[in-house]
Amino acid sequence: DCDLEAAALRGxxxxxxxxxxxxxxxxxxxDLVDPRGDRFSVQLADNHARLAATPDGQRAGPFAVTVxxxxxxxxxxxxxxxxxxxxxxxxxxxxxxxRAVVDAEQSPILTDLQVGPxxxxxLGALILDGLGCPAPEAGLTPTVIxxxxxxxxxxxxxxxxxxxxxxxxxxxLLVNLGEADRPISAARRPLAPGVYRLIAYxxxxxxxxxxxCDSNDFDAISGRVDVTIGAMDxxxxxxxxxxxxxxG
Numbered sequence: 001d002c003d004l005e006a007a008a009l010r011g012x013x014x015x016x017x018x019x020x021x022x023x024x025x026x027x028x029x030x031d032l033v034d035p036r037g038d039r040f041s042v043q044l045a046d047n048h049a050r051l052a053a054t055p056d057g058q059r060a061g062p063f064a065v066t067v068x069x070x071x072x073x074x075x076x077x078x079x080x081x082x083x084x085x086x087x088x089x090x091x092x093x094x095x096x097x098x099r100a101v102v103d104a105e106q107s108p109i110l111t112d113l114q115v116g117p118x119x120x121x122x123l124g125a126l127i128l129d130g131l132g133c134p135a136p137e138a139g140l141t142p143t144v145i146x147x148x149x150x151x152x153x154x155x156x157x158x159x160x161x162x163x164x165x166x167x168x169x170x171x172x173l174l175v176n177l178g179e180a181d182r183p184i185s186a187a188r189r190p191l192a193p194g195v196y197r198l199i200a201y202x203x204x205x206x207x208x209x210x211x212x213c214d215s216n217d218f219d220a221i222s223g224r225v226d227v228t229i230g231a232m233d234x235x236x237x238x239x240x241x242x243x244x245x246x247x248g
Contacts, residue, residue, distance in 0.1 A: 007115040010064040011123035015048050015080060015100055017059055022135050022192040025049035025165030027081045028128070031088050032067065032074040032113065040069040041086055048080060048128075049166050069115050076110035078102040078126050083193075083231075091133035096193045096231035099135075100128040137190040138233045144173065144184040144200050147243040150221060153202060154178035157242075159186070160199040160210040167194075170209050177202060191236070193229045200224075200240035213246030220246050 009030070017023040025047035032040045044063040045051060051059035079088050080100040091097035104110050107126055115121075142159060146152060157174040161167070173186040201210050201222035211218045223240035 006066045006068055006117070008064070008066050008120040009042070009044075009123060010062070010120070011044075012060065012062045012125050013045055013048075013051065013078075013128065014054070014058055014060040014125065015051070015128040016130055017049050017057075018099070018130070018135075020192065021161070021163050021167045021169070021194055023049060024163035024167035024192075024194055026084060028063075029079060029081045029086065029088070030067075031077040031079070032069055032115065033077065034070075034072055034074055039087070040067060040074075042067040044078065047165060067115070071116040072114075074113045074115055075104075076113050076123075078107075078110065078123075078128065080128055091131050094231070095136050097133070098131075099133055100130045102126045102128055135192055136231045137192055138229045139188045139235045140191045141188045141235065141237045142173065142186045142198070142200060143237065143239045144186065144223070145239070145241050146177070146182055147241060150243065152178045152180070152182075153204070153221075156203045156206060157184065158201060158203050158208070158210070160197075160201065161191070162197045162199075164195040164197075173200065191229060193231050193233070195228050196226065198225045198227060198238055198240075200242060202242065218246055220244055 027043050028045040028048050030042050030044055042065055051061040054060050077088050079098045082099045083096050089097040091099045154176055157177050159171050159173050161169045174180050199222055201219045204219050205217050221242050222245045223242045225238040
């Protein structure tokens with residue numbers, strides 16, 4: 001379209017990271033909204049949790065991007081794209097909507113942005129404030145079965161939880177597999193919405209973390225389930241079949 005012009009935007013972001021899986025990395029986006037309500041969106045950071053850590057435990061970093069939009073005046077909305085859908089919907093209006101946004105009163109430049117050919121806009125320091133919304137949680141209740149040709153070792157069984165934005169946790173499911181009844185039904189635990197890779201594994205060296213096949217001392221017996229937890233999911237019950245995944 002010949003009326004699209006590239007504008008340059010620069011500035012700096014500052015954002016808090018919520019604890020646990022809720023704080024797994026999400027994009028920070030800017031929506032430009034014209035007087036008719038049409039939106040043009042640009043990503044300012046691909047993962048807020050990977051910005052540089054600040055002394056007070058937040059994350060901060062500069063950005064410099066270009067945006068293609070028709071020349072004109074816009075209102076800007078800078079937000080943490082919590083649900084990763086590329087559009088701003090605040091969490092009070094959506095169960096797992098966007099949970100942090102820049103207050104336009106603190107950054108009045110966002111209320112009137114002039115975009116045009118060759119225009120360079122310095123947006124300054126943009127502080128994303130958490131909206132304080134309660135977070136939905138699903139109950140995660142894993143079940144683990146062991147392949148019939150494997151002798152149960154006297155080792156713990158753990159669950160590796162990896163969310164696509166970078167959150168990782170290893171939780172104990174069972175102290176000693178060799179003394180357990182089968183199948184193993186683990187206790188229910190809450191988990192925030194997200195896109196997860198879950199790995200149940202026998203912790204062969206009992207070091208408390210999952211050692212993949214490319215490690216020197218790998219955990220050979222494991223099972224994997226990929227799951228997406230949505231805002232309306234109340235219960236998730238993955239079933240893991242543990243077998244020799246490497247080194248066998």
